[in-house]
Amino acid sequence: GAVVSQHPSWVICKSGTSVKIECRSLDFQATTMFWYRQFPKQSLMLMATSNEGSKATYEQGVEKDKFLINHASLTLSTLTVTSAHPEDSSFYICSASWRDYEQYFGPGTRLTVT
Amino acid sequence: GQQLNQSPQSMFIQEGEDVSMNCTSSSIFNTWLWYKQDPGEGPVLLIALYKAGELTSNGRLTAQFGITRKDSFLNISASIPSDVGIYFCAGQRNAGNMLTFGGGTRLMVKP
Numbered sequence: 001g002a003v004v005s006q007h008p009s010w011v012i013c014k015s016g017t018s019v020k021i022e023c024r025s026l027d028f029q030a031t032t033m034f035w036y037r038q039f040p041k042q043s044l045m046l047m048a049t050s051n052e053g054s055k056a057t058y059e060q061g062v063e064k065d066k067f068l069i070n071h072a073s074l075t076l077s078t079l080t081v082t083s084a085h086p087e088d089s090s091f092y093i094c095s096a097s098w099r100d101y102e103q104y105f106g107p108g109t110r111l112t113v114t
Numbered sequence: 115g116q117q118l119n120q121s122p123q124s125m126f127i128q129e130g131e132d133v134s135m136n137c138t139s140s141s142i143f144n145t146w147l148w149y150k151q152d153p154g155e156g157p158v159l160l161i162a163l164y165k166a167g168e169l170t171s172n173g174r175l176t177a178q179f180g181i182t183r184k185d186s187f188l189n190i191s192a193s194i195p196s197d198v199g200i201y202f203c204a205g206q207r208n209a210g211n212m213l214t215f216g217g218g219t220r221l222m223v224k225p
Contacts, residue, residue, distance in 0.1 A: 041214045095156075
């Protein structure tokens with residue numbers, strides 16, 4: 001199957017700082033990328049959908065000014081958590097798909113805000 | 115956000131036993147998918163179902179797309195220790211659209 005990578009795999013930051021997470025499709029061009037967050041022992045909740053070259057579509061309740069998403073190329077999307085707080089600590093997972101084909105998930109990024 | 119109703123939430127079984135889990139929804143999905151997630155990793159696709167009534171196998175795994183398009187089940191036969199993990203169902207209304215996930219089934223296998 002297709003390979004999606006995320007970087008970093010884990011990050012610890014201080015409250016008030018910003019953190020950038022990268023999602024890359026390694027062997028295919030991703031026309032759409034999705035960002036999910038997952039709290040411990042819970043399911044994945046979609047945060048936003050991004051199409052290459054256009055603004056991301058955010059799910060209800062997700063602050064677009066806090067979670068900045070940039071899908072600048074067909075192989076890279078970034079999620080920036082701005083002014084992070086401890087409640088933003090979570091497992092962030094991206095997925096990528098080409099046109100209408102299946103979504104492939106990245107390995108996730110664990111964010112801990114102290 | 116919306117979640118699918120997935121059950122059971124957890125299962126603790128003996129190695130060699132068969133396992134069954136299912137997902138239901140109040141609304142129709144045109145694609146059903148089953149994923150497995152190991153701790154600290156992203157979900158990995160196990161089986162994708164595209165037609166109502168479709169029954170698909172992948173090794174010891176078998177999944178069916180309910181005829182009403184509002185449910186799906188996953189069976190694992192002759193479980194082994196490496197089957198341990200969390201299994202998620204996901205529904206997709208149209209190709210390329212977002213996935214809606216079930217709450218997950220945590221599977222534990224006793225050797």
